[in-house]
Amino acid sequence: MTTSPDTALLVIDAQESFRQRADDWAATANPAVLDNIALLVAHAREVGDPVVWVTHSEPGTGGVFDPANGFVRVIEELEPRDSEDALTKTTVNAFGSTDLEERLRRAGIRRVVVCGIRTEQCCETTARIAADLGFEVEFVTDATTTSAIPAHGALAAVSGEDLMRRTESILSARGFATVTTTRERTGATAGV
Template structure:
């Protein structure tokens, strides 16, 4: 087993935020599930990662019950489920040790958010010596408000602001930053056959 699929933060927390209405791909869980099926069929390790912000009172606060995989995504016996409190999946978990112990040399990355937890994990994985495949169309993200915009504005105001970075631009910038430097880009169709929808 020299390859692992990292399924990063495909969790209910995101669906509990108003920004979910503007997510780049509401079907990201279906695409992750296709990659999981393909990884299992190939005998690859599947590692599930969840993001938690204890004490925040947000949907990422574990006692609220949303720090769980989106329905239809189910870890198999022996598949690690790690909970992180940093943006990348390595710093606050045992991921590096888990991958090394399993003999993994390549990681395939999917999940939420494209330019945050997924991209930062890809960059760190490359720095740690792993070969990285980034499945951009199996990641999802949200519009990014301008850095000078007031915080906590309603979603409608964020979307109406011409300074807001739209999801397509976020995804493009991530691909430009990763390709040829930190990762090889791939699509779900490159790696997995079609499957039934999640849910």
């Protein structure tokens, strides 16, 4: 896939908070997610596309998303650079509680590439909002991950893999995003 100077990579919630939930992290639907995000970041840097790191925060909750506990930070091995934008959100999507839209527009960005953690929540919702705001959206599905939703009352459990496939279908069939892979975006074969 080609890139242009009007494209930005949005890395959504690839943060230490998720690894603190050891059982959940061990059961992730896509164990290659961090490798694939790293490939996307390296590619963006190589072609000159800005990288925007977005983390999720829930101040005052006492949990792994409470910044007071120290886990609301990008996973270290992804190696964010000080020169790259970093935003902390308190909403599911990356636009609602940040100045992300303003930053992207000021930089002349027309297309966003979305990757990160919680495919069907923060990644999908950010992609939908970006599309509603008029951005072209590329959703790199194998550079996202999620985990299963357990059964609740009369509702059946949903596997992480099913959640990922559902997100791909909805985003592409409803015109919110072009769904692609790390290999298609970067030409890389390692880690995917």
